Amino acid sequence: MDGEDEFAVFTSNLIKKLGNFIAVNNLNLKVKRGEIYGLLGPNGAGKTTTIKLLCNLTKPNGGKGHLLGKKFSDNTIASNIGYMPQETALYDGLTVYQNILFFGEVYGLSSKKIRNRSDELLKFINLEKWRDELVENLSGGMKHRLSLACTLIHEPKLLFLDEPTVGVDPELKMSFWNYFYKLKSMNTTILITTHYMEEAHHCDRVGFMKDGGLITEGSPTELLHQTNTDSLEDAFIKFSLGR
Amino acid sequence: MNFKRAFAVTKRVFKNVKNDKRTLGLMLFAPILVMLVFGVAFSGDISDVNVIIVNNDQGLETPNGTISLSKDIISNLNTTVMTMRYMDNEKSAITLVENGEEYAVIIFPKNFTTNAYSGFNNSQKSSNTYITLKGDDTIPNIKNTIQGDIISGITTTMEDKGVKSSVSLLDEPIYGKDAKFIDFFVPGVMAFAAFLLTTLLTLLTFVSEKTSGTLERLLSTPISESEIVTGYAIAFGIIGTIQAGFLLTIAILIFDIMVIGNVLLAFLVVALLAIVSQALGILLSSLAKKESQAIQFIPFIILPTFLLSGIFWPIQAIPSWIRPFSYLIPPTYAVNAARNVFLKGWGLDKIWPDVMILIIFAAIFLILAVLYLKKRTD
Numbered sequence: 001m002d003g004e005d006e007f008a009v010f011t012s013n014l015i016k017k018l019g020n021f022i023a024v025n026n027l028n029l030k031v032k033r034g035e036i037y038g039l040l041g042p043n044g045a046g047k048t049t050t051i052k053l054l055c056n057l058t059k060p061n062g063g064k065g066h067l068l069g070k071k072f073s074d075n076t077i078a079s080n081i082g083y084m085p086q087e088t089a090l091y092d093g094l095t096v097y098q099n100i101l102f103f104g105e106v107y108g109l110s111s112k113k114i115r116n117r118s119d120e121l122l123k124f125i126n127l128e129k130w131r132d133e134l135v136e137n138l139s140g141g142m143k144h145r146l147s148l149a150c151t152l153i154h155e156p157k158l159l160f161l162d163e164p165t166v167g168v169d170p171e172l173k174m175s176f177w178n179y180f181y182k183l184k185s186m187n188t189t190i191l192i193t194t195h196y197m198e199e200a201h202h203c204d205r206v207g208f209m210k211d212g213g214l215i216t217e218g219s220p221t222e223l224l225h226q227t228n229t230d231s232l233e234d235a236f237i238k239f240s241l242g243r
Numbered sequence: 244m245n246f247k248r249a250f251a252v253t254k255r256v257f258k259n260v261k262n263d264k265r266t267l268g269l270m271l272f273a274p275i276l277v278m279l280v281f282g283v284a285f286s287g288d289i290s291d292v293n294v295i296i297v298n299n300d301q302g303l304e305t306p307n308g309t310i311s312l313s314k315d316i317i318s319n320l321n322t323t324v325m326t327m328r329y330m331d332n333e334k335s336a337i338t339l340v341e342n343g344e345e346y347a348v349i350i351f352p353k354n355f356t357t358n359a360y361s362g363f364n365n366s367q368k369s370s371n372t373y374i375t376l377k378g379d380d381t382i383p384n385i386k387n388t389i390q391g392d393i394i395s396g397i398t399t400t401m402e403d404k405g406v407k408s409s410v411s412l413l414d415e416p417i418y419g420k421d422a423k424f425i426d427f428f429v430p431g432v433m434a435f436a437a438f439l440l441t442t443l444l445t446l447l448t449f450v451s452e453k454t455s456g457t458l459e460r461l462l463s464t465p466i467s468e469s470e471i472v473t474g475y476a477i478a479f480g481i482i483g484t485i486q487a488g489f490l491l492t493i494a495i496l497i498f499d500i501m502v503i504g505n506v507l508l509a510f511l512v513v514a515l516l517a518i519v520s521q522a523l524g525i526l527l528s529s530l531a532k533k534e535s536q537a538i539q540f541i542p543f544i545i546l547p548t549f550l551l552s553g554i555f556w557p558i559q560a561i562p563s564w565i566r567p568f569s570y571l572i573p574p575t576y577a578v579n580a581a582r583n584v585f586l587k588g589w590g591l592d593k594i595w596p597d598v599m600i601l602i603i604f605a606a607i608f609l610i611l612a613v614l615y616l617k618k619r620t621d
């Protein structure tokens with residue numbers, strides 16, 4: 001054992017090639033249980049591919065990984081993880097509630113549980129009035145909120161959120177983060193990708209990704225201190241250029 | 244009009260096509276396929292129809308030996324149209340037709356030659372100089388071709404031999420008495436509609452699942468690949484059956500088609516075909532990254548089915564070298580089974596080979612669809 005049990009996410013020399021392009025290059029990622037970990041990096045750094053590997057949506061070309069102490073190819077962990085893709089990934093032909101209901105059923109929740117959870121989530125994402133509206137009639141921001149609700153329906157222990165705040169207005173963005181803190185207080189682990197450096201301050205730890213690998217990681221304060229900068233954007237540039 | 248700007252659009256379209264190798268391939272290949280399949284399928288005449296000859300004719304003794312008009316007529320039948328074999332027992336021969344193993348029995352009566360010649364000698368028409376055709380009349384093209392060929396054989400022989408007596412052809416259908424073309428056509432259209440609509444619907448739905456990201460989201464949940472495919476199979480099986488129900492209702496109410504067998508059994512066949520089709524749709528979706536590419540598959544789904552599966556004209560009318568392809572297309576079996584239920588009143592005891600093949604197709608396609616989803620293509 002290399003301490004896989006201790007971490008919610010543990011990868012060792014993870015590699016993913018897309019054609020001739022190495023999207024994830026010997027990635028060693030360790031996310032502690034109950035922490036909010038931010039993967040930061042420019043577009044094409046390998047953040048989304050990393051999440052897809054961890055969610056068993058694509059097969060790695062090398063390396064290994066564990067989620068909540070089990071290999072990430074183990075199907076039994078699927079019920080404990082929640083994945084919010086970058087795209088809204090909803091059924092446009094279904095209503096808001098029908099989407100939540102469908103994903104609740106897929107996770108094997110009882111009807112009563114789905115009803116209770118959907119009431120709670122609809123209130124949180126502020127779509128109660130739109131409950132019976134077709135998704136195709138919603139705005140981009142509304143779809144994003146619903147996408148998050150579908151990810152949270154089964155109260156996962158480990159959350160993968162791929163750019164969850166893109167297209168979300170500042171007020172709602174704040175309520176998202178408040179909700180993430182609430183989930184953290186319930187010992188939920190969150191791995192979040194973003195290219196908004198200012199958002200990374202909300203994370204317990206952040207990892208800077210470039211060319212498929214981690215160039216450094218630490219708490220936002222540590223990273224600012226190490227680079228003697230005021231913003232994580234400047235810190236990223238310094239690390240990226242080899243300080 | 245600024246042609247420079249217009250040409251910029253033209254160039255952009257060509258660059259798009261050039262960069263999309265799949266579209267480029269389909270653009271070149273689709274017209275070739277259309278021409279070949281249409282050309283080949285339409286160029287064929289009915290051939291290789293299995294027919295049994297029961298020749299009870301004893302011939303006519305003459306000073307120059309025994310003469311047999313029946314043998315002369317048989318020798319004048321077109322061996323390309325009919326693949327003939329001989330039997331003595333009429334009942335056994337008819338049983339083979341009833342079981343669908345042979346298409347028709349041509350029966351010459353005992354005194355055929357004698358009656359034909361006596362009719363001539365007495366200068367009167369002999370009412371019992373006849374050849375009986377007992378066959379499957381459910382496919383009008385085949386019935387008409389066989390009848391035409393026998394009549395042509397009779398005429399040629401009579402002219403050659405200088406016999407002026409009238410020989411008639413008695414048509415006593417075993418199946419399909421009074422069957423019209425619409426009766427032949429409807430079971431095929433039912434199967435065709437279910438196959439086409441289900442394949443396309445699943446193909447487009449699945450490509451949309453990929454492009455919208457819902458498939459990825461779904462695959463990250465505890466649902467297994469086989470559960471996804473099974474869910475789709477049940478849904479499209481039901482949709483296919485409902486579509487078949489609508490088609491049949493219209494066919495009965497408006498066109499008054501012949502339904503001898505159990506309609507529910509025909510529905511079962513169509514539902515089975517819908518399950519095969521949805522699995523095929525999922526498989527085809529692996530070849531398309533977006534809806535616009537999926538739409539280009541339409542000719543490849545429609546044409547072979549339309550032309551080769553026996554919906555509009557029998558497989559016996561397709562050139563023999565291309566006929567094996569007919570047996571690689573699932574609708575061929577559904578069309579055959581549905582037609583046999585409707586027009587011949589066959590039950591599961593007789594249509595089981597077609598049903599079995601459809602089940603095998605369904606199993607193979609469903610397994611391949613699950614494997615495709617498990618592959619987790621990038």
